[in-house]
Amino acid sequence: LPVADVLGPSPLLLDALDRRLAEAGPAVASAAERARTGVVLAAAGSSDPAANAATLAVAELWRRTRGWAAVRTAHASAVPPHVPDAVAALRATPGVERVAVAPYLLAPGLLPDRITAAAAACGADLTADVLGAAPEIATLLLHRYDHAAAAARTPTALSA
Template sequence: MPPVLLAVAHGSRDATASAAIRVLLRRVRALRPELTVRCCFLDLASPSLTDALAQLAGARPILVPLLLGTGYHVRVDLPAALAAADLPLSHLAPALGPHPLLSEALADRLTEAGAPADAPVVLAGAGSSDPTALADTARMAGFLATRLARPVTPAHLSAAAPTPHQAVEALHAAGHPEVAVATYLLASGFFARRAATTAATWTSPPLAAHDAVARLVLHRYDEARAATSLPWAA
C-alpha cells in the first residue's frame, strides 16, 4: 500500500475555507483513488496536525503542506511535528508554491473573473515576515507573467510591501486605468476579503478547488515519496 497522504492546511475560523480544502482533497482522491488522503490543520480548525499524526501512528504518512510558500511553518513547525512523531524529514513534501501548475490555476481564475488578456496583473499573496516566503511569491509572479505574457506585480496582504492596494494604485498612476488582481490564496477568508477591496477592476477568486492544484498536491506527494529511503519509494 502507498503511504498515506496527510495534507496540512493552514486553518481558518471561516468554515468556507475548510470546506474549500476538503473539496480540493476530494479532487485529489478522484485523481488517485487507490491513495488514502487525510487532512489536518495547523491552527483554528480540526483535526490538528498533532491529532492527525497520533491517529496515523505506525502508518508513516507523507505530509503535503497546502501552503503556497516556504515560510516558518514549512521550515520549522512541520519538521518539529515530524520529529515528535519519530518520522524522518524526508516525509515532508515541499510547499505547493511556487510552481507553474499554480500559474495555470491563477490564469483560469482571472479568466473566470472576466479579466482581459491585456490588463496588468497584481499577484496578491498572503504576505510574511519571512524573506523566503516573500521570494517565493515574487517567483510565482514570474511564472504567472510568463504564462500570461504580460507584467505581474507581486504584492502582499500582510507583513510586507507593496500591498495589493498600493500595487494597484501604482499601476493606475502609471497610466493603467484597468488592473486585475490575482488572488494567490487557496481558500476564502480574511485575506481573500481584503484582496477584494482594492480599486482593481477585476479580482479573481481563490484557487483551492482547481484541478491544477489537485495535480500539484499529488506531484508534491510523489516528490517526497521518491525521496524517502523506504522500500516502497518510487
C-alpha cells in the same frame, strides 16, 4: 516520515491563477487582452524576506511566460506593498488598460477577504477568486505526494 515539498512555485499554480482570472473576466483569456492587463498577485505576505522574494519571482515568471502587461505583488498582511499600492503602480504603467487582482491563496478567509475588499476600494477592474479546488491544485498535490513517497522508498546511507 517524509515531508512533501511546498506547493509553490509551480507552472500548475500559474495555470490555476490563469483559470481563476479567466473565470472572473473571460476577456483576459485572450493574448491581446493579457497584453493590456496588469495583474496584482496578492499573497499573504511574510516577515521573512525570502518568502516575499519567492512571491516576487512567481510574479515575474507569470508576467514573462503568460503575456501579462505587468505583474506586481501585494500583501494582505501588515507587510507592504498592499493591494492599493500595487493597483496604483499598475495604473501608472504604460500600456496597462485594465487591472486585475489575483489572490495567491488556497482558501477563503480573512486574508482573501482583505484582498477582495482592498481591490474593490481602490477600483481594480476585476478580482479573481482564491485558488481553491482548481484541478491544477489537485494535480500539484498529487505530484508533491508522489515525489515525497518516492523519496521515502529510496534507501539512504543511514538506513543501509
